[in-house]
Amino acid sequence: MTGADLEDDSRGLLFLMYVHPEHWGHGLGHALMTACQDALLEDRFEAAVLWVLEENTRARAFYERHGWQADGARTVDDYGGAALPALRYQSRLVPA
Numbered sequence: 001m002t003g004a005d006l007e008d009d010s011r012g013l014l015f016l017m018y019v020h021p022e023h024w025g026h027g028l029g030h031a032l033m034t035a036c037q038d039a040l041l042e043d044r045f046e047a048a049v050l051w052v053l054e055e056n057t058r059a060r061a062f063y064e065r066h067g068w069q070a071d072g073a074r075t076v077d078d079y080g081g082a083a084l085p086a087l088r089y090q091s092r093l094v095p096a
């Protein structure tokens with residue numbers, strides 16, 4: 001799911017990316033990432049951000065392999081009573 005970043009609407013936002021665990025590791029995440037980047041480019045964004053839980057090392061490695069980098073922003077949100085830190089990642093969007 002994509003849209004505009006609420007903090008800076010010149011940047012796109014990759015809001016959610018979930019693949020069912022039974023289907024991890026078969027290229028679906030890569031296909032979703034390509035589709036999201038294409039959608040953001042179609043919406044004329046040149047850069048985008050996403051937030052990922054700090055402890056989610058699998059997703060962070062996936063994003064880093066797709067050219068996203070942590071930009072230093074960090075927040076702590078409440079997830080049903082658990083305070084979990086999240087990191088902001090950014091990416092320049094380049095047409096394929």
Ligand SMILES: CC(C)(COP(=O)(O)OP(=O)(O)OC[C@H]1O[C@@H](n2cnc3c(N)ncnc32)[C@H](O)[C@@H]1OP(=O)(O)O)[C@@H](O)C(=O)NCCC(=O)NCCS
Pocket residue numbers: 016017018019020023024025026027028029030031051052053056058059062065
């Ligand atoms: C992060 C996430 C979206 C990745 O999805 P995925 O479908 O497993 O991703 P892919 O299959 O495209 O890539 C993962 C690895 O699978 C392997 N892979 C990719 N295509 C493959 C294929 N056709 N056949 C076999 N293995 C393949 C590769 O090792 C790849 O690693 P690489 O990035 O070094 O190439 C998924 O793990 C997920 O939904 N996680 C839980 C939700 C989550 O944390 N979302 C992020 C919230 S911010």
